Amino acid sequence: METLIQPKVLKGFRDILPEAEIRRSVLTEKLTATFRSFGFVPIDTPALEYSEILLRKSNGETEKQVFRFEDNGKRDVSLRFDLTVPFARFIAEHKDELYFPFKRYHIAKVWRGEKPQAGRYREFVQCDFDMVGTDSAAADFEILSLMKTALAAIGVEKVHIHLSHRGVFNAFLANINASELSEDILRTVDKLNKIGQEEVIKLLTEQLSTVDSATAADKAQSILKFISGADSFDATLALMKELAGDSELATASIKRLDELHAMMKATGIEASFVLDPSITRGLDYYTGVVYETFLDDLPSIGSVCSGGRYDNLAGLYMKEKVSGVGSSIGLDRLLAGLEMLGAVEQKRSFLDAEVFCLDATLAAHYQMVAGKMRSQGIAVEVFPDAKKINQQYNVTDKKGVPFGILIKAEDAAKNVLTLKNLKTREQFEGITIEKAIELIKA
Amino acid sequence: METLIQPKVLKGFRDILPEAEIRRSVLTEKLTATFRSFGFVPIDTPALEYSEILLRKSNGETEKQVFRFEDNGKRDVSLRFDLTVPFARFIAEHKDELYFPFKRYHIAKVWRGEKPQAGRYREFVQCDFDMVGTDSAAADFEILSLMKTALAAIGVEKVHIHLSHRGVFNAFLANINASELSEDILRTVDKLNKIGQEEVIKLLTEQLSTVDSATAADKAQSILKFISGADSFDATLALMKELAGDSELATASIKRLDELHAMMKATGIEASFVLDPSITRGLDYYTGVVYETFLDDLPSIGSVCSGGRYDNLAGLYMKEKVSGVGSSIGLDRLLAGLEMLGAVEQKRSFLDAEVFCLDATLAAHYQMVAGKMRSQGIAVEVFPDAKKINQQYNVTDKKGVPFGILIKAEDAAKNVLTLKNLKTREQFEGITIEKAIELIKA
Numbered sequence: 001m002e003t004l005i006q007p008k009v010l011k012g013f014r015d016i017l018p019e020a021e022i023r024r025s026v027l028t029e030k031l032t033a034t035f036r037s038f039g040f041v042p043i044d045t046p047a048l049e050y051s052e053i054l055l056r057k058s059n060g061e062t063e064k065q066v067f068r069f070e071d072n073g074k075r076d077v078s079l080r081f082d083l084t085v086p087f088a089r090f091i092a093e094h095k096d097e098l099y100f101p102f103k104r105y106h107i108a109k110v111w112r113g114e115k116p117q118a119g120r121y122r123e124f125v126q127c128d129f130d131m132v133g134t135d136s137a138a139a140d141f142e143i144l145s146l147m148k149t150a151l152a153a154i155g156v157e158k159v160h161i162h163l164s165h166r167g168v169f170n171a172f173l174a175n176i177n178a179s180e181l182s183e184d185i186l187r188t189v190d191k192l193n194k195i196g197q198e199e200v201i202k203l204l205t206e207q208l209s210t211v212d213s214a215t216a217a218d219k220a221q222s223i224l225k226f227i228s229g230a231d232s233f234d235a236t237l238a239l240m241k242e243l244a245g246d247s248e249l250a251t252a253s254i255k256r257l258d259e260l261h262a263m264m265k266a267t268g269i270e271a272s273f274v275l276d277p278s279i280t281r282g283l284d285y286y287t288g289v290v291y292e293t294f295l296d297d298l299p300s301i302g303s304v305c306s307g308g309r310y311d312n313l314a315g316l317y318m319k320e321k322v323s324g325v326g327s328s329i330g331l332d333r334l335l336a337g338l339e340m341l342g343a344v345e346q347k348r349s350f351l352d353a354e355v356f357c358l359d360a361t362l363a364a365h366y367q368m369v370a371g372k373m374r375s376q377g378i379a380v381e382v383f384p385d386a387k388k389i390n391q392q393y394n395v396t397d398k399k400g401v402p403f404g405i406l407i408k409a410e411d412a413a414k415n416v417l418t419l420k421n422l423k424t425r426e427q428f429e430g431i432t433i434e435k436a437i438e439l440i441k442a
Numbered sequence: 443m444e445t446l447i448q449p450k451v452l453k454g455f456r457d458i459l460p461e462a463e464i465r466r467s468v469l470t471e472k473l474t475a476t477f478r479s480f481g482f483v484p485i486d487t488p489a490l491e492y493s494e495i496l497l498r499k500s501n502g503e504t505e506k507q508v509f510r511f512e513d514n515g516k517r518d519v520s521l522r523f524d525l526t527v528p529f530a531r532f533i534a535e536h537k538d539e540l541y542f543p544f545k546r547y548h549i550a551k552v553w554r555g556e557k558p559q560a561g562r563y564r565e566f567v568q569c570d571f572d573m574v575g576t577d578s579a580a581a582d583f584e585i586l587s588l589m590k591t592a593l594a595a596i597g598v599e600k601v602h603i604h605l606s607h608r609g610v611f612n613a614f615l616a617n618i619n620a621s622e623l624s625e626d627i628l629r630t631v632d633k634l635n636k637i638g639q640e641e642v643i644k645l646l647t648e649q650l651s652t653v654d655s656a657t658a659a660d661k662a663q664s665i666l667k668f669i670s671g672a673d674s675f676d677a678t679l680a681l682m683k684e685l686a687g688d689s690e691l692a693t694a695s696i697k698r699l700d701e702l703h704a705m706m707k708a709t710g711i712e713a714s715f716v717l718d719p720s721i722t723r724g725l726d727y728y729t730g731v732v733y734e735t736f737l738d739d740l741p742s743i744g745s746v747c748s749g750g751r752y753d754n755l756a757g758l759y760m761k762e763k764v765s766g767v768g769s770s771i772g773l774d775r776l777l778a779g780l781e782m783l784g785a786v787e788q789k790r791s792f793l794d795a796e797v798f799c800l801d802a803t804l805a806a807h808y809q810m811v812a813g814k815m816r817s818q819g820i821a822v823e824v825f826p827d828a829k830k831i832n833q834q835y836n837v838t839d840k841k842g843v844p845f846g847i848l849i850k851a852e853d854a855a856k857n858v859l860t861l862k863n864l865k866t867r868e869q870f871e872g873i874t875i876e877k878a879i880e881l882i883k884a
Contacts, residue, residue, distance in 0.1 A: 005498055007534040007759040009488055010519060015532055016486035017539060018546065025474075025484055032467075036792035037816050039823030039841070042467055044458035046451055046565050047489065047551060048509070048521075056447055067490070069511030072555050077452060079490075090457055092449035097459060099840040101826055104460065109489060113514050123488050131826070138805050138826035145809065149816070259805065266806035267813040317449035350478035363580050363701065364708035367587065371709040374479050374591070381481030384543055384573070384580035398541040399481070 012114070012122030022347050024125070024335060027154050028107055031127060031329070034150040035105040038142065040129055043104045045086040047111075051078040053089050056316055065112045079111040083128040083328070091132060092317030100133030100322075107331070119301075119336050130326030132313060137259040140289045140309060143325050144260065147293060147305050148272050150329070155343055156295065159304075162276035163260075163291040166308070167253030168244050169280060172226055175245035176219050181207055189227055190282045197224060227278040233261055236275040256289065287311040289325065295337055304334040348400035352440050353380040354422075355405045360386040365412045369405065369433055376437045380405075396422055403440050454556070454564030464789050466567070466777060469596050470549055473569060473771070476592040477547040480584065482571055485546045487528040489553075493520040495531050498758055507554045521553040525570040525770070533574060534759035542575030542764075549773070561743075561778050572768030574755060579701040582731045582751060585767050586702065589735060589747050590714050592771070597785055598737065601746075604718035605702075605733040608750070609695030610686050611722060614668055617687035618661050623649055631669055632724045639666060669720040675703055678717040698731065729753040731767065737779055746776040790842035794882050795822040796864075797847045802828040807854045811847065811875055818879045822847075838864055845882050 009015060016024065032042075051068050055078065067079040080086050083106050091098070107127045114120055129146065131139045144161060151159050169186075173179050184207045192200050201220050208216035226243050229236040237257055244250040257275065264270035281290040288309030295304060307327030314322050338344045353373065355366045366382045373380045383392050396404060406418040411430070419428040419436045428439060451457060458466065474484075493510050497520065509521040522528050525548050533540070549569045556562055571588065573581045586603060593601050611628075615621050626649045634642050643662050650658035668685050671678040679699055686692040699717065706712035723732040730751030737746060749769030756764050780786045795815065797808045808824045815822045825834045838846060848860040853872070861870040861878045870881060 004760060005494055005758055007495070007531045007756075008492070009535075010490060010492060010513075010517065011515070013488040013490065015488070015536065017536060018483035018485055021484040021486050024486075037819075037821040039791055039793045039796075039821065041460035041791050041841075042463040043460055044463050044466075046455035046457070048452060048455065048553070048565065050450070050452060052447055053449070064514075067511075067513060069509075071452075071509060072506075073453070075452065089449045093451075094457065094459060099837050101837070103823070111490070123490070134826045136802075136805075136826040138799070138809070138824055141805075141809060142824065142826065145813070263806045263809045266810040269813075314449075316447055318446060349481055349483050351481045354481075357580070360578075363578075363583075364705040367580070367583060367705045368708040371587070371711075377479075379479040379481065381545070382580055382584065384576045384578040384584065395541050395543070399483075 010122070012116035012120075014121060014123075019346070019348055022349075023339075023344050024331070026345065026347065027331065027335060028125075028127075030153045031150050032105070032107070034146065034153045035129055038103070038146050038149075040103045040105045040131075040146075043087075043090065043106055044108070045080070045083075045090055045106070047079055047109070048077050049080060049086060049089070051076040053317075054078045054080060054085050062112075065114055067111050067113060081112045082110055083108060083126050084326075087128065087130065088314040089317055091322055092314040095318070095320070095322075101131055101139065102133055103129070103131045105129040119333065121332065125331045127329040127331045128326060129328075130324050132322050132324030132326075135323050137256055137263070140256065140325050141260050141263040143307065143327050144273070144289075144291065145263075145267060145269065147291075147327055148269050151293070151305065154338075155345075156334075156338065158296040159272065159293060160274050160296060161272055161291050161293045161305075162274045162279050163257075163289060164275065164277045164279040165253045165257055165289050166280065166286050167249050167288060168240050168257070169226075169277065171244040171247050171250035171253060172240070174247060175243065175250070176222055178208060178211075178219060178223075181211065185223065186280050186282060189223070189278060189280055192227060192278050197228075200224065229275065229277050233270065233273070233275045236277065237261070240275075240277055253288070260289065281306065281308055285310050285312075291327070295341070297341055298337050301333060301337045301340075303330075304337060305329045348398065350379050351381060351399055351401045352378045353403040353405055354392075354396045354399075354401045355380060355382045355407070356389065356392050357383040357386045358389070358406060358408055362407060362409060362412050366407065369407065369417065372433050373437055373440075376441075378437060378440055393422075405436065452564070454558035454562075456563060456565075461788070461790055464791075465781075465786050466773070468787065468789065469773065469777060470567075470569070472595045473592050474547070474549070476588065476595045477571055480545070480588050480591075482545045482547045482573075482588075485529075485532065485548055486550070487522070487525075487532055487548070489521055489551070490519050491522060491528060491531070493518040495759075496520050496522060496527050504554075507556055509553050509555060523554050524552055525550060525568050526768075529570065529572065530756040531759055533764055534756040537760070537762070537764075543573055543581065544575055545571075545573045547571040561775065563774065567773045569771040569773045570768060571770075572766050574764050574766030574768075577753075577765055579698055579705070582698065582767050583702050583705040585749065585769050586715070586731075586733065587705075587709060587711065589733075589769055590711050593735070593747065596780075597787075598776075598780065600738040601714065601735060602716050602738060603714055603733055603735045603747075604716045604721050605699075605731060606717065606719045606721040607695045607699055607731050608722065608728050609691050609730060610682050610699070611668075611719065613689050613692035613695060614682070614686040616689065617685065617692070618664055620650060620653075620661060620665075623653065627665065628722050628724060631665070631720060631722055634669065634720050639670075642666065671717065671719050675712070675715070675717045678719065679703070682717075682719055695730070702731065723748065723750055727752050727754075733769070737783070739783055740779050743775060743779045743782075745772075746779060747771045790840065792821050793823060793841055793843045794820045795845040795847055796834075796838045796841075796843045797822060797824045797849070798831065798834050799825040799828045800831070800848060800850055804849060804851060804854050808849065811849065811859065814875050815879055815882075818883075820879060820882055835864075847878065 188203045204220035205216045286308035290308035292303035293305040309325040311323045312321045404420040416430045630645045646662035647658045728750035732750035734745035735747040751767040753765040846862040858872045
């Protein structure tokens, strides 16, 4: 006999057992239904691509994390680490086969060789939705509104979407003569929640001092004032307008936020949005509106849905500029958060009923009953072996099956059955299949 | 400016564009609903595993095709090439967390570096369903019945499932003293459809001659008689019984086929099944019932759903024997076949209606109308830019949207709209949103 191989998965990878996979499937299906109701269509791209395609724009950190190798044809290939880069390549490759504005959703696995830690895996599911080929406020709003609707569809009502606009931020920095430091400033502002106001002021002052030490402290205070916002959408917008100045960029960007606010009010969803100028999405490729989403009861897990507007998605692969706006749900992080909050439906199977096996010679009869029930939309399985009834009950317990169907030889002869509510133990004896279907559906 | 990178996918890989991905999603969703209605639950396993786990039992052919590499932690890893090996590893690893009989479905991508050819890709979707931990006829039947029901659910009614039993075949070979040649014989029998009866007889005779040249020709004829079957389930079963002899294996295996036939008749699906002793599933690990499924109108594409019973699924990873029965749908092959037959629903989006953008200043009003409609279950999108109406119609054409909603400033003021059936061009002017919802739903 051969030695046994120890059954185990790779470090940072995991199996998903039925209960968890049911939760993930149900969540995914509700999100999918919402995307479709907004006119988004699905696409798929390969898990494996040329490394050159995936990694050209990446920084060293990404490159270290990627699963990259030489395939049997000596090609330098990598597993995708996000869905954005493949989407950019997809748009460039298929632009003549698509129509614009183009709205796609893509829910799929990505791989990153990160150091494994609690809740972080090397294989995880991303859920992206983007609308490309339009610069309009309507498109920005559609993504924001879709985020709100999709989260509500999966039962996440206690949530706020924090948004800002990179154009206003850039105009503001220009207004205080700090554009040249924008990368450093963005990086510091991004740390606000982690390190606190005092530390941010200190860092900003240091950074600004490298250019003009006389004005550094004032400018740092001004930046803090900008990113702290005020206590309402309108008041914050007024503050941003005041600080950003009246350049063309400032005016257009403030106007965009104003239009989005009007749409939020028109659709009655404004309470879910916070105008929050501290949101910048770091050094990403965003150029317009940007947003992050936090669970009210669990802000500590960070943003569960983020994104923004970009003005040149596929610039690495084609000359034409395609702008767009999109968002990404970190499905595994969101699911982990909802589980911590006890806010996910627990389902152990999709079964409505179990036909118990009381008599192996009735196997064909049991199948007939199950077949009739399924044709009426009842999810039902037949217990396959004539095991002790307690062992059979044990399995229906584990699967959370609500109804049991008991048929002895004399019942089969009369074509009747006993229906048992497995929770209440209530029994209906000697009823027809049709009656049982009625009772299960009720 | 940097040089552009040519946007292209790897040889043997492909993007799936919206129309094709919608077809695949709709198919997958219908299959999923069917699996669930039989009590099957989903699981997931990693795309990447230790090569040792995936490749131990594989033959050289598989090994050559697999995407195998050393990861950043110097581990020897491979992309999975099927869903069966990971399932075996999963069962061994989690047996104490699961309940038996355990029924799972798994629809996921697998990767094989095969020579690309028409309809063959290096990345494709498999759809597996298995029931493990029971030896019963009820379990065999459940898989067969599920195959029939799942195919019917996706509109494939003109289909036949050909089944046989490896036990009967083995008993028959023992009965004619040809067991020691069973591997060669199986390999030859498997070629029947490809090379024809005459060639099969010739090959069999050669093979049998190596043991006893006097009886070789007779035995070859006997094998041909066995695999040719007769013209009905009952007649074929009688023939198999006659030729297989009365060993314990023969008796038990014939009894199993008899029981399955009784269940097919009890559930009224017997016309979809053909007892076909030429089905052996080659040299696979099957030990009981085996089956393949052919489209009546396109048998040339081969089996679209195959499987069988195995008696030791996870033997490489644990001492306990777990037997089971399962089947696998070649989703991409099936989809390709259905497309050739024109038997797939063509859908270009999931939209019911499009709110056209006639006046950019009404953007918030358009969003309000769309929001109201979505809350009533209507899938609707807002055209995001005030482009020429013909350009807007062009996009709704491409997306196959059935209804258009037209709202000018004076309509918005009165909170009415014009609903247009985009196929018939019929128009309903000056109606309320509620009336429009009613008409779209009707």
